[in-house]
Each structure stands twice: as C-alpha cells, then as structure tokens.
Amino acid sequence: MSCSRGPGWNGLPWIAALNFELRHVPTAQLFVHYLPSGFTPPLQAAGPAPLSGHPLLGTLIWTLFGGCCTENFRYQPNRVLRGTSGLELVEKNCEASTMPDAKGFYQVIETVPRHNNKTDCSGALIQGPSDQSIRFFQFRSAPDKMLMCQIASVGACFGPLTRTD
Secondary structure (H helix, E strand, C coil), X not given: CCCCCCCCCCCCHHHHHHHHHHHCCCHHXXXXXXXXXXXXXXXXXXXXXXXXXXXXXXXXXXXXXXXXXXXXXEECCCCEEXXXXXXXXXXXXXXXXXXXXXXXXXXXXXXXXXECCCCCCXXXXXXXXXXXXXXXXXXXXXXXXXXXXXXXXXXXXXEEEEXXX
C-alpha cells in the first residue's frame, strides 16, 4: 500500500504497521500495552457528574491517508477521553455541552493531563500537559456517524468519524 502523509510525516514504514496493530487491539489493552514507562492512571477525584447517556460516549474512529493511519477516540462516562493517533497516546479531561446548539453542534472542551510526547497521524505534537482545545461535534445522517470540527461550522471539520461500540 502506498501512503501519502500529511505535514510532518517522515515516511517510516513501521508506523503503518503500528497503526494496523493498534486497530485490532481493544482500547483498554492499548493503554496497558503501549503506555510509556512512568505513565500513571488519573486519580479519580470527586468532580462533575458523569456523561451518562451523552451521544458522544463510546469509541469513535477515523481512518485517513488512504487507510495508513487511524485515529481512535474513546469518550468515557467519567469525562475522560483516551485516544490514539499515529504514535500518539493521549488522555484528556472533557467537558461537553449536554445539548447541541441551534446548528446541531455539541461543544467539547478537552484538557490534556498526560500524553506520551509522540506525533499524531499528521505529524503534530501536543504542546504539553494542560494543553486545552475546544472541538465541536455534529452528528450526521446516522447516530454512529459524526463530524469533528475546529469551530462550529461544517467547513472546519474532518470525518466522518464512525462509532464502533
């Protein structure tokens, strides 16, 4: 398979093999098997109520670069996102709007408490702990398909992401 990569891609052939392996491992096993040394799980402190029943919950995947790289996002009821993209492993704390806005977008604020300092599918690197991003999600024709957007506009989105559970 010939893979065309985004900015920052260095063309190392073992990355495609790693992503193939990651696609076939349950998310829970990913974080046990591929955690960097010194990586510790988050403390379960009292905080906001869980996201029970939120349409964002579950595992969402998006395959890009002609099938050479898959991003996995697992949004959990405890407001934690665990994700993989390229070589990147990341954990984020999430605050999600409970209802979509008038244009159908859910806003999610994600804050990174820990990551493995590796690049994602596009070659980008998270800046560090406490890095914060705001994303907008819009569900498409089916509840298992959605767009992930930088702003609340379909012109600033990628996807569709597909729910796998």
